[in-house]
Amino acid sequence: MKTVFDVIASSYLQEDEHWGCDLDVVVQAIHPFLPCAAYMDLGCGPGFHVATIARWFPGASVTGVDYSLAMLAEAGREVRCFGLRNVALIQANILEFKTIRRYHVVSCLNNTLGNLCVCGETPVVVRESTMRAIHALLVPGGKLIVSVYNLEKFSARYGENFRILPQSDTERGELFVEYMSGKVKPVQYYSHWFTESEFVRLLEQNGFKIELLEKRLARLAVIATAI
Secondary structure, X not given: OXXXXXXXXXXXXXXXXXXXXXXXXXXXXXXXXXXXXXEEEEOOOOOHHHHHHHHHOOOOEEEEEEOOHHHHHHHHHHHHHOXXXXXXXXXXXXXXXXXXXXXXXXXXXXXXXXXXXXOOOOHHHHHHHHHHXXXXXXXXXXXXXXXXXXXXXXXXXXXXXXXXXXXXXXXXXXXXXXXXXXXXXXXXXXXXXXXXXXXXXXXXXXXXXXXXXXXXXXXXXXXXXXX
């Protein structure tokens, strides 16, 4: 079954007007580990951050992980376009992804964390287990960059091709959304918008110390250290 991310892969950057607003935060986190930083982007999508970091820091080892084959195809085109040799792309469910390798920096951007959903499990439990899994991917003192949707900035004008479904609880940031386009059959997905206190608590209770928290457009962006 196609997910919304398979459907919008080729137009993802155009669908989200805030795309890339957290790139400088990723760069800031990577700098202390250069020139040989190991960087992973979980939910890498069409490869914007992966390709950019690989281009700017050719000594870095860059890994992109995504469940959507369509997104990885877009990322692969980006990598080939620039002739990048320091990038690995992996198809995996980030809730199940495991590796013996440890990274200096891991990112989970563009509300990837808020979009995670597992049938039969509460989203809060899913997010907590995800944070613990990410912690295990990092070297001691490694950096996590997360950007999520900020509930303070929620608007019913969700996007031209998106419809918020009636079962949503907008006061709690629990959204069920339908993506509609004339080219494909409508697809539905889950998306959580965070309060600042909820976001901070999630990080601090799962092994991270927050070094930076900024409100950027409709997002909360964080650099946190694995402790």
